[in-house]
Amino acid sequence: MSGRVLVTGGTGYVGGWAIVALLERGYDVRATVRSSGKEALVRAAVASEVDPGDRLSFAHADLLQDEGWDTAMDGIDYVLHMASPLGDESSRDADALIVPARDGTLRVLRAASRAGVKRVVMTSAANAASPTSYTAEGVTDETLWTIDSPSLPAYRRSKTIAERAAWDFMAASSGGTELTTVLPGAVLGPVLTADNVGTASIVQRMLRGTMPGAPRIGLEVVDVRDLVDLHIRAMTEPAAAGQRFLGTGPFIWMGDIAKVLGDQLGDAAAKVSTRVLPNVVVRIASILDPSLRAITISLGRRNRHSTAKAQRVLGWVPRPAEETVVDCAKSLIAHGAAS
Template structure:
């Protein structure tokens, strides 16, 4: 019999691709949704790249509540805890942190009580980054972001505290369940539906011309399909138990992304602006006109990178080139009518 894998937060961008990859590799999948009514749309989205017939089931469970998690993990062999509270608690930093940390603990309590073999948790590369945004160089999984750094944006603090809580919980667990964490970079790539766009909306804005220029920000671009792949590798590799794995891609300035799109999309790329917005202009706009930009200002000009040598050595994982990911993402958005 095929193993049954639970994927939390099935309607999310990364989770959808994890579900598809699991189905394509012969697993049965159960996924959580926060409420009834999303099953049909999620099944349709996944069916564009995988066959879910008879092998995809659903459970209702919310990171913010205890109800539903014991039922969700019943009979499950492995868990991919991908769900993120980002969309649940937008605008409330304290609630975001609580949801990320407490939601993770709810999943782990249920999984360990059920004797699940392994939980793979989706963390973030920015939980393994220097606290100082001015730092350059390359870091690896041995580094932990300081959650008490007052300059941290709420999302980065929430991911750091949630992963810390997970490892602290597992350090006191003596049962058979193992924990592995995956730390992705900036995730782009094809979408499964317009309802699961996730972080790729920025590429849609670049294509539509609604971005008059690009800030001097660099991203370690990684393809969503490669993130799904590393989750499955981390789920099954014996040596992955108890390990953190950075899953970042090529460091790419946003201006380079703009050139990829402008030069690679033909007529669809003619609205893409390759103009570099000066740092001072971004800071002034963030201060006086658009407070939402304040979270990106510490990243202006930052060149810190993360090493994926561990994932390559232990899991045989290698991400595809950033240019391919950006163009595939844009082509998918266009094909789905999202721009």
Template sequence: MPELVLVTGGSGYIAGWCVAELLRRGYEVRTTVRGRDREQAVTDAVSTVVDPAGRLSFAVADLTHDDGWDAALKGVDRVLHVASPLGTASNDPGTLVATARGGTLRVLRAATAAGVKRVVMTSAANASSPSSYATQGVTDETLWTDPDDPTLIPYRRSKTVAERAAWDFMREHDGPTELTTVLPGAVFGPVLTTGNIGSVGIVGRMLTGEMRGIPRIGLEIVDVRDLVDVHVRAMTAPQAAGERFLATGEFLWMSQMAHALRDGLGAEGRQVSTRQVPDVVVRLLARFRDPSLREITPSLGRRNRHTTEKAHRVLGWQPRPARQTVLDCAESLIEHGAVRIPPRAGSGR
């Protein structure tokens, strides 16, 4: 009998790919949704890459409520806890942190009560980064972000607090359930559906020309397909129990992303701006015109990077080149009609 794996938040970008890949590898999959009205959308998305017939089921459960989690975990062998609230400038910071922490504990309580073999939790590289944005160099999983640092943006604090709470919970649990955490960088790659494109919306804005200038920000880009692969490796490798694994990819400045799109897409990349915006202009815009930019200003020019040597050594994981991921992401967005590239001037279209 194939193992049954629960994936939390099946309508999300990363979770959808987790569901698809687990099915492709022969697992039975159950995924949580916040309402039955989301089931068909998840099924349709997954069906673009694999036939889910007879092996995909759903459970209604919400990270903010206790109801449904015991039923969701019944009979489950392993868990990929991928779901997490997203942070934006409009979120209440306290609510965001409480939701991430509370949701993680709900999943772990139900998983340990059900005797699940292992829970793999999706954290973030931002939970293993120096608090000071001025810090340079390369860091590994032994470093923890200081959740009390007043300069942390809410999303970064929420991921750190939630992962801390998970490890604290497991230290007090003496049952058979094991915990492993995966800490990704900036997740890009192909989309399964236009319903939830997650972080790849950045690439979409570059393609349409909406992003008329490029801030001096660097990203450690990991392909969503490689991220799913490291989750499955962490779920099954005996030596992964009780470990944290950074899953960041190649570092690219956003200006390098823009040039990769212009050079690699031909006519479809013609709207991509490669003009870099000076840091002082970004800070002025954040202060006086666009408050949503405030969360990125601490990252301007930041060069701190993470090493994935542990994932390579322990799990045999190897991500693909970042430029290829960016191009695959763009081509997928175009193919799915997620972006509309303006016609050339005078083309008559």
């Protein structure tokens, strides 16, 4: 393959693996970072999997500011917009997440359009294509849009609103830039460095024994390597233009994740608790621990998403959740991040 791809959020868990996969496929990559001090960290993380040589460069740009984005887009063929503003999910101010996510996405799209980028692939979330009611169950697909409500967690609202804003912008744009969105589930899998484990922190906490039990929450686990593969397929497939693609994996309860770790890792999983926490215990704990508030409404819920479209249009098939979970744990152990 040839071409130059801009990856926003090069310091992120998914962004790092995207850089690796693009380099392995022969692309030149430019990654956005907020400061030059992050460049060496990204390069070292990527080098653990592939030699970046002179095919990895950096641009300084912040989703909260206009400056730097035109320079970042110069000479770029494709954009993987994976960056998400940092925020406190437990904060009662939802706009702290919503406004930066929406405005940052629009900054990226405006700059991409001005530069004549061929296609932007934006990372949204499966929760942007889910029933608003957490009591509803069933299988949904990309045709469903989450109806925004102040009762929803701020992160879910930010992803839905940002993706909506992206599609509204493209509908009003007269340029030739195309948009595709990818809606992942719970992203796990190997880590590139102990300093940035991203959402793999779920498995990390289990291995460290800091999770006294597993809440009855189900995850649609997608391997970070499979998710990146989906983005790249969506980036180049002509039929993917103007489409949403769910990138979820198999559904698995957190209690079953703990059991898989115990069964597959032996002594390395000695601290993993396979106890399933009663819902009432989690709800009481959330009164004292604000970080738990966002998950209480998911207790016992079994909503699932269909990836039939991604399989049909892009030929994408995710690996088993058990394989992803074990690879994630082994990677954390190998990087010294499990104790």
